[in-house]
Amino acid sequence: xxxxxxxxxxxxxxxxxxxxxxxxxxxxxxxxxxxxxxxxxxxxxxxxxxxxxxxxxxxxxxxxxxxxxxxxxxxxxxxxxxxxxxxxxxxxxxxxxxxxxxxxxxxxxxxxxxxxxxxxxxxxxxxxxxxxxxxxxxxxxxxxxxxxxxxxxxxxxxxxxxxxxxxxxxxxxxxxxxxxxxxxxxxxxxxxx
Numbered sequence: 001x002x003x004x005x006x007x008x009x010x011x012x013x014x015x016x017x018x019x020x021x022x023x024x025x026x027x028x029x030x031x032x033x034x035x036x037x038x039x040x041x042x043x044x045x046x047x048x049x050x051x052x053x054x055x056x057x058x059x060x061x062x063x064x065x066x067x068x069x070x071x072x073x074x075x076x077x078x079x080x081x082x083x084x085x086x087x088x089x090x091x092x093x094x095x096x097x098x099x100x101x102x103x104x105x106x107x108x109x110x111x112x113x114x115x116x117x118x119x120x121x122x123x124x125x126x127x128x129x130x131x132x133x134x135x136x137x138x139x140x141x142x143x144x145x146x147x148x149x150x151x152x153x154x155x156x157x158x159x160x161x162x163x164x165x166x167x168x169x170x171x172x173x174x175x176x177x178x179x180x181x182x183x184x185x186x187x188x189x190x191x192x193x
Contacts, residue, residue: 024051027051082115116184150175
């Protein structure tokens with residue numbers, strides 16, 4: 001199984017698969033890259049040991065979170081990480097988070113495809129009804145791709161995050177299963193090509 005890639009979900013551009021230990025050095029590099037972390041909550045330097053501890057934590061099976069690697073379908077290159085967290089089976093809700101650390105994949109649709117595949121799992125396998133996400137006010141690219149996946153703004157917390165020497169709003173977004181299903185109907189046609 002050394003060269004075979006495990007596939008959890010597949011799109012036309014990329015696949016989602018479980019994280020593996022050899023991903024950790026890439027993740028550590030990205031978590032120390034200001035271009036990447038400017039859009040995340042993390043602000044502290046990340047050591048290989050702390051990233052390995054995070055990997056060990058998220059690799060354990062859990063009923064309230066799933067973290068997956070995003071991989072280029074053709075080259076098998078690691079693109080980033082996507083997660084479904086705070087899964088509340090009683091309320092039917094969860095949160096999503098995405099980090100594309102491999103910058104050559106920015107703005108090319110990999111994030112949108114990965115999010116749609118993750119939402120398909122959340123809505124159709126876990127039977128969730130509403131998924132949240134949030135972005136820092138200046139993260140226009142993340143805001144745009146979330147909207148492509150059916151998210152709408154539900155709240156704005158003024159001056160919530162401190163970045164780049166000033167305070168920025170936290171934009172809280174949500175997508176409901178019914179609204180997402182309309183988008184999935186069209187999106188899933190692209191997966192069959």
